[in-house]
Each structure stands twice: as structure tokens, then as C-alpha cells.
Amino acid sequence: MKTPNNPVSRRTFLTTSVAVGAAALAAPAIAQQIDPYTGQPIIGAAGGATPDAGRVQYDNSQDSRRNISSFHAQDWQPYFSNLTNGAILVDLNSRALHFWSEDQTVYKLFPTSVPVSPDLTRTGRTEIIKKVLGPTWAPTPEMKKRNPEWPDFVPAGDPLNPMGTHALWLSWQYYRIHGTHDTRKIGRKSSNGCIGMYNEHIKQMYDLTKVGTQVLVL
Template identity: 30%
Template sequence: MPSRPSILAHAAKFLILAGLSLTAATPARAFFLDDLFSGESSRGEGRPFASPIPREVVAYHGAERPGTVVVSTRERRLYYVLGDGQALRYGVGVGRPGFEWGGVHHVTNKREWPDWTPPAQMIRRRPDLPRHMPGGIGNPLGARAIYIGGTLYRIHGSNEPDTIGQAVSSGCIRMTNNDVVDLYDRVRIGSKVIVQR
């Protein structure tokens, strides 16, 4: 009869191979498989890749209609207005000094596991960047992207959760993958996005 360590070693090998197979086949499945093994909850707790700022329902007394997205770059928080004096608050990463912006816009597109093509301005600053990256775990846009019309910017996931709550981006609004998936499922094309400086 095989020893217990031998059985555990075979089980671990099987799980690794199964994970690699899922990663190659479908990045979205790989993301959720990763969460399953990590024990990360919907609040982003329980692993080093979790958001340092858990999402939560908070009191919100602004005049915006339910479904509006409000980004406070000063607070480094995003509010999804629920109505009845409440909003869902998320931690976000925002534009670093020199890349701050604001205004009222609308969601014009949404993508799951989006490809990334750095804009020409970014390539000029960083010629070492790839010209195109297919969507997936290693993509800087993460699990979801919500496109903000009239701008070069997106609200998107991140494979660098330690940047949440920081001013480090080139203007995009970063969220953890779990948080951007949650927001993506709530936001509709045409939703108003207010970015406050």
C-alpha cells in the first residue's frame, strides 16, 4: 500500500497538472481556480494578492442616480451608487502625479480578459513595452476592463494588487481582479462615470 506522503505527492501533482490545463484553456477558469485554492473570499481577504482595501457598502448622500460610478482620486476609492443613501465602495489605484484627470463620461464598452495594446503615448515613454498582449492572468488589464468613453482610460483589473490605494497608473483606474469582476457585473454600457480630482 502506498505511503501517505506518496499519495499526497500524487494528489499535488494531479492538481498542478489540472491547474495548468485549465490555465492554458481558459484564463477566466484559471482565475477562479486560483481563488478556490487560495481561499480568497469575496471581500478580498485571506491571501497576499488580496486588496488591502476590502469593498463594503457605505452611506452615500450624493445626488447621483443608482448605477452611477464615482471615482474619488483624492480618496483612491470608487463608489458604485446603489440608491437609498448607499453605495458600494472599492479601493482603487489612480493616476500618478502628472497623470491625474477628471470629468463626467459614460461606459462605452466592457471586455472580459481583455487584450492590451499600449497607446502610442505610452510606447513613447516606455519603448520596452510589448506592442500587444493577449488577455490572461499576466495581462496588465487583469480579468475585466470597463472602457470610459471620450478618454484613453479604463477601469480595469490588475495583476499588482499592492498598487490598490496608490497613485501609480498612467491614468487608468485599477482594481483587484475580484473587485473588477464584481463591478463589471453591476455596471451597464451607458452608465455615467464621474471622476473627481
Template identity: 35%
Template sequence: MDIGTVEVSRAHAGLVNRRTLLLGGLSLSLAGCTAETMESWSSYASAEGSLDPKFRRTRVQYATREKPGTIVVDTSNRYLYVVEEGGMATRYGVGVGRAGFAWSGRAVVGRKEEWPVWTPPPRMIARQPELRKYAGGMPGGPDNPLGARALYLYRGGRDTLYRLHGTNQPASIGQAMSSGCIRLLNSDIEHLYDRTKIGTPVVVLA
């Protein structure tokens, strides 16, 4: 199947400026957790199982005022865009924060980790006491909820405790299920990780 270029409405133009960015919304109290040839659909699907086709990684036309290289997360539509030259972007399907845990604003990628350790914050442990056994950290691996890679979001030089990360629950892509972090398929977070530098700006739309 051909990975076609998808037309995205020009209504997106200036989207970042028109939407309210809750610049103070990176609340620590809510935190949880060059052109490349893409794989064929068959290998992509077999690696991650069935996925709604609209959430498969693809290149699209994307009108925005953000600079090339910027990561834009459209939480309402469950997409993450990496802005490219010429009005194009690579688009990934994502899972987002559930009601009461969604967030928005600007940050930068302050750290990157392969097979990251997951440490649930105290407030999460208070809500889910069964996670207390991981208070010292859960080692990276296939069962780790952060998946294969994590990009740590910083603001003002401080870790916000929010991440762009993989997941061991592919069915959560397209859903609002997380404690605020943005989830991608493991194959997608690996792809994003390899093309993302420390300091990359990230915009999460309300």
C-alpha cells in the same frame, strides 16, 4: 468578520458640485491604459492576498446628488462608489493615476470586455520603449496589466482611452501608480463588471 455598514460623513453631500470637474480633462495624450451577497472576508482575502482593510469592498452610507447606478471615483481617497437607492453605495478600493497622469471629468461606459487585450498607446511606448513588442496588443490573461475585466470610458461617442480595469498588481490598490486608468482588484472588477451596463455614467472627482 462582519462586513459592516460604514458611516461616510455628510460632508460628502454635494461633493460633485463643489469640486471642480475638469470636463475637458479626458486628454487622449495622457491616457494609458440588485443587492448582492458579498463573499466572506476569508475567501475575499485569499483570492487577492493581503490588502489594507479600508480598501476592501463594502457597502457604505454615501451622500451624493448623483443618481443611483452612477459610478463615482474619489481619486483623492482611492475609492470607487456605485451609487444605490436610499443613500447607500458599494465602495471599492482603487489605484489611480500617478502625478501628471491623474484626470477627472464625466464619461460613460461605452464598452465592456472580459480578459481584455492591452495595447499601449504610442506616447507610452515612447516613454517605455520596451513595450514596443506589444504595439499590436497583448492578449488577455493573468499577466495582462488590464486584469480580468475592463470597462471602457467614452465621452461624446469617442473612446477616451481611459478604463476601469483589473490589475495583476494587487499591491497597487490605494496607490497612485497608473498612467491614468483606475485599477481595482480582479475580484472587484468582476463584481463591478457584472452589475454595470453600457451607458452607465461615470464621474471622476478631481
């Protein structure tokens, strides 16, 4: 894998990304078992599968272990005064997303990816302002400044699209809860600020949530 001081060329980036992204889409169970953070080789790959998952997006000195073993159910009451429109709690420490429905009949707990560094992390209260099936993707101005070789736009359904199959827009500019075609990201510090989920999990959240669903990130 290339380092930030020796960036991957656009041609290498696109060639590698398509190959890895297609493999992840074709066999997600296998993709989840390939862990670049353990030191095991990635067969046939030399980088992240999407623009949001490249070498520049994580720091090896940080704790990038999966946290699934630390998952535990939460009660909504310490975090929300009510469940109007439902509620989402994103726990950055355990890299988990909790959802409670407004009528309290549904509770979900899912693993997530989280921002790679404190300067990309935003915490506090927000809400879902838009739901998108088949989101497109474009790098933010800051992303493009750091990575000028990245494409200006990636259409929905493209293996290079770091938004996956569904996206929930938050009231904070550029922040989303979204899927990912690169399943290696989940459970790790690996994003530019968004909260990533497996595509099958974000589909559930897309179906369960509504515009106005409360969100707390802490």
C-alpha cells in the same frame, strides 16, 4: 529596482514580471501584504508585475499610502442629478470607487489605484461605453514613447496584462476602469491614468454596470 534613467531591459522586464505576476495570481492574499512603499524587501522580485506597474509609473516623493482607513460611505445626490443607468463616483483623493444602482438597492465601495501624477489624471463626467471580459492590452503611443521596451500587445489572461480580468471602457480615449494582477497597486498612485481595482471587485462592477452607466471622476 531600476530607475527611469537606467531602464530595465526587455528580457529582465519579462522575466521579473512573469515571476511576480504568477506569484500574485497564485496567492493574492500574500501579494497584498508585500508593500514596496514601506521599504520592506520584495522577496524574489525587482520590479512591477505588469507593464503598467513598473518603476517609471510612480514617484517616491508623492503620497503613496493606502487610504482604506479614510473610506466612508457617500450619498449620490451631491454628485448626480439622477441614477439613470446607475452611477459611479471615483474619488481620487481617497482612492475609492462608489457605485449606486439605478433602483438604489445596491451600494458598493471599493479601493482603487489612481493615476501617478496630475498630467496623467483626467477628471469630470464620462460614462461606460463598453464592457470587456478578458481584455487585451496594448500601450498607448505616449506609453510606448516613454517605455520603448514594453511589448506592443499583451493577450487576455497573460500575467503581464495590466488590465486584469475585466475592463469598463470610458468615453475618454484610453481611459478604463479595470482589474489588475498586481495587487500591490491598489490604494496607491500607480497608474498611467486608468482606475485599477482588485480582480474580484472589477468582476462585481462588470456584473452590476451597463453601457451608459454614469461616471464622475474627481
